[in-house]
Amino acid sequence: MNFSRWAKHLFMPSWAWRRAFPHAALDAIEAAIRQSESRHNGEIRFAIETSLAPAQVWRGMSGRERAIDVFSNLRVWDTEHNSGVLIYLLLADHDIEIVADRGIAAQVEQSAWESVARAMEAAFRQGEFERGALTGIEQVSALLAAHVPPRSSNPNELANRPVIIRS
Template identity: 30%
Template structure:
């Protein structure tokens, strides 16, 4: 699918990009869950959660063994964002957790601290994933790439 290309980091500096990727790696060291970040300029849907859902399934994130993948979606120019979690973790974490994390991102993004906001939410997501899906060092494998996926 051409929507899911990896492109040069036009949205983040190399340092910001590394901060976000390292946050993903750190989060996934403590859980069998998977976290991905998708960033694009514009959201082509009215509701960013609908776009996040489309991307989640387009990236085949529902194919994790324990259904514990989480997508963090950001459309920077349109100032829209959403988190989409697979069925294995969504209910366990509870609706309030996901709403709080979106508020956390908004708070950082309103100050144009995008990388810090993403890193914070990734860390929080890793912690909640670890509570319900702790890592088993003998069995765990990285089921999905840790890099940021950049859209248009």
């Protein structure tokens, strides 16, 4: 067990996400997702979690493991063409995870998702959280447009509003 990580999660204020993502930033992220989904047949969800619950940290849950849980809980997998993508931020760990459903994961290399995460991290390190989020959405959208172009019927299957997860 990593006591430093445990303390970081335990003492991270639950409202810390607001410093990085005020309501105007959440609105911009929602608008970017809505606009991007007209260019492809994928669905994007954006989730922000300030910290993990103490028991999750105690068990050694990684950001990737938590992102997969969130992917499932938000039902990102439940799209007609299995083309949902979750962009997950775990603020206490400074972690960005991108989880793609099997329909798109079979077509896009993991290294492409990791490249998107690195671009987001670069902006976040400069304190530009909104720009980093929008960059990530744009790059995920470009990957989706290349692999799952829009069809005549392209319903919005998942909510576009970023979700704030409170542990």
